[in-house]
Amino acid sequence: MEQVRIARIFNTYGPRMCIDDGRVVSNFVAQALRKEPLTVYGDGNQTRSFQYVSDLVEGLMRLMEGEHVGPFNLGNPGEFTMLELAQVVQETIDPNAKIEFRPNTEDDPHKRKPDITKAKDLLGWEPKVPLRKGLPLMVSDFRQRIFGDHKAEGASTATSLV
Structure with missing residues (x-):
């Protein structure tokens, strides 16, 4: 009998995302690059957590190559309010x-925060890339695709991390 490994994936961002996919990080980045207002719903105090794509890939590889089964939450437990995320995007882009x-x-929902205790304990995994380091890599990729700017700063770095 085969053993099943289940990953519950939480908000992930990074290069090569669909620019207009409706997710909050890609929405904010695309809006800022296009000089549109960043749309925050409600008072902006609802929280989310965001993991960079390379952290997710590392977690998935550890899960698939490991011997543990069952569901594992793969996400970043660090929380940002939607207003804080908008401000980080502002600082990064404009x-x-x-x-x-x-x-x-x-x-x-007012709060979304994964409990990654099981992934930490059994897989030895936790996210490493903070939002302020991963976001510029995504921005560079989006800028290149939106404006066709082949000289976007960090573009080669962004694609090599994915």
């Missing part, structure tokens, strides 16, 4: 970018 507040949806 300090003059506007933040626009819109009414929140009823079904928007």
Whole structure:
């Protein structure tokens, strides 16, 4: 009988994401690059956690190559409010970018934070790339794809990490 390994993947960001996929990180990055206001829903105090794609890949590899079965949460337990995320995107792309507040949806959870204790204990895995280091790599990729700028800073670095 085969043993099944299950990964529960939490918010992941990085180069090569679909630019208009509706996810908050790609939305904010695309909006800032296009000089559009960053759209924050509600008061912006709801939290999410974000992991860089190379951290996810490392976690998946450890899970697949390991002997442990069952569900493993693969995500970053570090939390950011949506307003903090918008501010980090502002700092990274355009300090003059506007933040626009819109009414929140009823079904928007106030908090999302993975418990990665099992992944840490059994796989020896935890995310390593902080948002402020991973985000510029994603921005470089998005900038190149949106504007066709082949000289985008860090573009070769961004693609080599994925």
